[in-house]
Amino acid sequence: MKDKYDCLKLDNQLCFPLYACSKGIVSAYKPYLDKIGLTYTQYIAMMVLWEDEEISFKQMCGRLLLDSGTLTPVVKVLESKGLLTRNRSKEDERTLTVTITDKGRALKDEALGIPAKMAQCSKLDPADAAELYRILRKMMENL
Amino acid sequence: MKDKYDCLKLDNQLCFPLYACSKGIVSAYKPYLDKIGLTYTQYIAMMVLWEDEEISFKQMCGRLLLDSGTLTPVVKVLESKGLLTRNRSKEDERTLTVTITDKGRALKDEALGIPAKMAQCSKLDPADAAELYRILRKMMENL
DNA sequence: TACAATTAGACTGTACACAATTAAATTGCG
């Protein structure tokens, strides 16, 4: 019944459900994020600024685990929406400082209901959610 | 210590580690997939054909949870690499039948070592890996 | 102090990923 190719079956992969769930969750966010006019990537970028209102672009890349090629256009779009400003640092002209605006800060309150809505939609019981969180955190450290 | 905005912190999200691990695993595959000349998306598409050597395009989309806009170019690239053929069904001209070639079948043996290499790289103990798999599967059904 | 090495962002090219639309083929119903 078992053959040497079993390890190549989609159903036996750990990576595929991970990849599918990641896309699934991001798309589940869409209706809620549409209401506040953000994409998922823009949302997590704003999340960084909701926590630290001023941060260097480089640090932002590190927190989000995104490279400059991805984050540069995202931050420019957020700037064009008036949610943040981009300025070169006085001490080091290479460094780009990203700062939240009043409008960006105001959006925080609009986003407040989203995490609860998302928790419902995954339909995981709290124990599974906690386990998942624990294992994914461990995995992140190894990658 | 706790404020109402805690739920909007990146560290308190379940989605973000999921999204980060998904990207992390896919990028961990890269060196191994480079050796056989496939991207991750191309790899999972070939996985479907390694299991079912002939399948309709529509079914393939369903198995991979990808829509036609994503999979059409992927399958065309795999065709150009000579790993599969694309043919319209005789019974229903709308249906595209995707069939593995000898070259595609041969690639299966080259890919055989990859899953084991990936299991090492995630560095999860078997118990955690099994738990993760179980929870992600449950989540997939709910999404 | 010159100048090599490093660092920070931006840019280019390739590859997804999905929503929305389109076109062709087929089906179903009056």
Added chain:
DNA sequence: CGCAATTTAATTGTGTACAGTCTAATTGTA
């Protein structure tokens, strides 16, 4: 039978995502 509704891929447009490259600014060192 005739035509509206449905189905299947393909296409278009927007938005990531990352490798590789480039430029400008800064740092380290002889």
